[in-house]
Amino acid sequence: MGWEPAIAAEDLWEGELTTMTLGGQQVLLVNADGEIRAFEDRCPHLGSRLSEGDLDGCTLVCGKHLWEFDVLTGKGTNPGDSQLTLYECRVIDGTIEVLIP
Numbered sequence: 359m360g361w362e363p364a365i366a367a368e369d370l371w372e373g374e375l376t377t378m379t380l381g382g383q384q385v386l387l388v389n390a391d392g393e394i395r396a397f398e399d400r401c402p403h404l405g406s407r408l409s410e411g412d413l414d415g416c417t418l419v420c421g422k423h424l425w426e427f428d429v430l431t432g433k434g435t436n437p438g439d440s441q442l443t444l445y446e447c448r449v450i451d452g453t454i455e456v457l458i459p
C-alpha cells in the first residue's frame with residue numbers, strides 16, 4: 359500500500375496515543391518519551407482496541423485484560439511471549455507517515 363500520511367507530529371504529544379484508519383487498516387500511533395511508533399490497533403490477546411488502553415512511559419497497557427507491551431519494540435512484557443504488529447513510520451516535513459503493508 360505504501361506510505362500514508364497520518365497527522366502532524368506536533369499534534370501527538372509525548373505520552374499521547376491516538377488511532378486512525380490508514381490504507382484500510384486501524385493504526386495506533388504513540389509518542390513515548392519523544393519516540394513515535396505505529397502499530398496495528400489490535401491486542402494480540404483477544405483483539406481489543408489497544409487505543410482504549412493506557413500509555414505509561416514506554417509501557418502500553420491493554421484496557422481489556424491489562425496485558426503490557428514495550429512500545430519501543432512492540433514486545434510483550436507481561437506476559438512476555440506476545441508481540442504487537444509494528445508498522446514502519448517516519449516524519450516528513452512535520453507529518454507522521456506510516457508504511458502500510
Ligand code: FES
Pocket residue numbers: 401402403404405406420421422423424425
Ligand atoms: S484483549 Fe488485550 S489483554 Fe486481553
